[in-house]
Amino acid sequence: MNMKYYREQRKLSQSELAIQANSSNGMIGNIESGKAKPSFDNIIKIAAALQIHPADLFLRNASTTVSNTKNLLRTELIPQIEEFVERRL
Numbered sequence: 001m002n003m004k005y006y007r008e009q010r011k012l013s014q015s016e017l018a019i020q021a022n023s024s025n026g027m028i029g030n031i032e033s034g035k036a037k038p039s040f041d042n043i044i045k046i047a048a049a050l051q052i053h054p055a056d057l058f059l060r061n062a063s064t065t066v067s068n069t070k071n072l073l074r075t076e077l078i079p080q081i082e083e084f085v086e087r088r089l
Contacts, residue, residue, distance in 0.1 A: 002057050004032045006050045020049035 007017050007028075014028045021028070022045055030036035031046075038046065047054040 001031065001034075001038075003028075003046060003050070006052055006056070007032075010050055012050075017046070017049055021045040 015025045018025045018028045023042060031038050043054050047057060
């Protein structure tokens with residue numbers, strides 16, 4: 001989960017994020033450390049507090065550079081898509 005990355009980008013402490021997301025400081029810390037999984041409602045609240053789309057918390061590794069992400073798409077995802085299309089046609 002990319003919550004810590006986006007929290008640090010916004011220069012928020014865990015306590016500040018907890019207040020803005022109507023959560024507890026302990027819950028934010030547990031989510032960041034992988035000890036807890038956020039509920040759907042918490043995901044929505046955290047994303048709103050961080051001013052990001054909820055999917056951004058999961059879909060990309062925020063610490064990965066754009067170049068690395070593009071390379072991953074080219075080398076892994078695109079060949080898989082092409083293979084899938086060929087099997088279906």
